[in-house]
Amino acid sequence: AQSVTQLGSHVSVSEGALVLLRCNYSSSVPPYLFWYVQYPNQGLQLLLKYTTGATLVKGINGFEAEFKKSETSFHLTKPSAHMSDAAEYFCAVGATGGYNKLIFGAGTRLAVHP
Amino acid sequence: DAGITQSPRHKVTETGTPVTLRCHQTENHRYMYWYRQDPGHGLRLIHYSYGVKDTDKGEVSDGYSVSRSKTEDFLLTLESATSSQTSVYFCAISESPSSGTEAFFGQGTRLTVV
Numbered sequence: 001a002q003s004v005t006q007l008g009s010h011v012s013v014s015e016g017a018l019v020l021l022r023c024n025y026s027s028s029v030p031p032y033l034f035w036y037v038q039y040p041n042q043g044l045q046l047l048l049k050y051t052t053g054a055t056l057v058k059g060i061n062g063f064e065a066e067f068k069k070s071e072t073s074f075h076l077t078k079p080s081a082h083m084s085d086a087a088e089y090f091c092a093v094g095a096t097g098g099y100n101k102l103i104f105g106a107g108t109r110l111a112v113h114p
Numbered sequence: 115d116a117g118i119t120q121s122p123r124h125k126v127t128e129t130g131t132p133v134t135l136r137c138h139q140t141e142n143h144r145y146m147y148w149y150r151q152d153p154g155h156g157l158r159l160i161h162y163s164y165g166v167k168d169t170d171k172g173e174v175s176d177g178y179s180v181s182r183s184k185t186e187d188f189l190l191t192l193e194s195a196t197s198s199q200t201s202v203y204f205c206a207i208s209e210s211p212s213s214g215t216e217a218f219f220g221q222g223t224r225l226t227v228v
Contacts, residue, residue: 032211043204043221043222045219049214049216052214090156090157094211094214095212096212096214099212100145100162100164100208100212101159102208102217104156104157104158106154107156
């Protein structure tokens with residue numbers, strides 16, 4: 001079975017500071033991993049995904065994430081936070097082998113202050 | 115933006131009444147999903163469909179039923195609404211999740227059961 005744990009329901013950073021949002025997953029088969037962002041009163045938008053190949057994945061808005069199999073992690077980073085990055089971020093796991101569901105973590109709300 | 119329309123966008127209903135939410139897609143994707151979003155729980159899968167008349171339960175399916183009579187439409191029914199079903203409901207679509215394709219989300223339906 002697949003599961004996702006996001007460490008920290010709320011993260012607060014200063015504008016210009018490093019953003020680090022943590023995600024650990026559990027999967028019995030090779031996983032697919034996703035980060036989504038949700039702005040207030042909107043649906044979810046894909047930031048980036050890992051399927052196979054390069055373990056460092058770059059996404060939109062300057063975000064990137066690294067798949068670390070040995071640590072079962074897929075942490076999201078951005079070198080310099082902008083006020084517009086304030087939103088809720090969700091990590092999700094899917095899988096190969098006929099697994100047709102996406103399982104989401106509980107989310108991390110990112111606040112960016114001046 | 116992926117062509118996903120949820121209706122209604124907002125609904126207030128009374129306890130014990132049946133409620134149907136509709137998801138309509140124009141992308142011809144095979145897989146369709148219903149999630150509910152609650153604070154502290156992220157997105158939890160209610161039901162999903164892998165084709166016309168082919169559906170399966172998710173992790174929080176009790177009290178919900180679904181139907182898919184056409185590729186483009188996926189209906190979620192609350193047989194007898196309860197206050198615990200007050201939530202924001204999201205529909206999502208995906209072309210081939212077991213190959214790593216991402217899910218695209220609708221704008222959500224805010225349901226309040228009073």
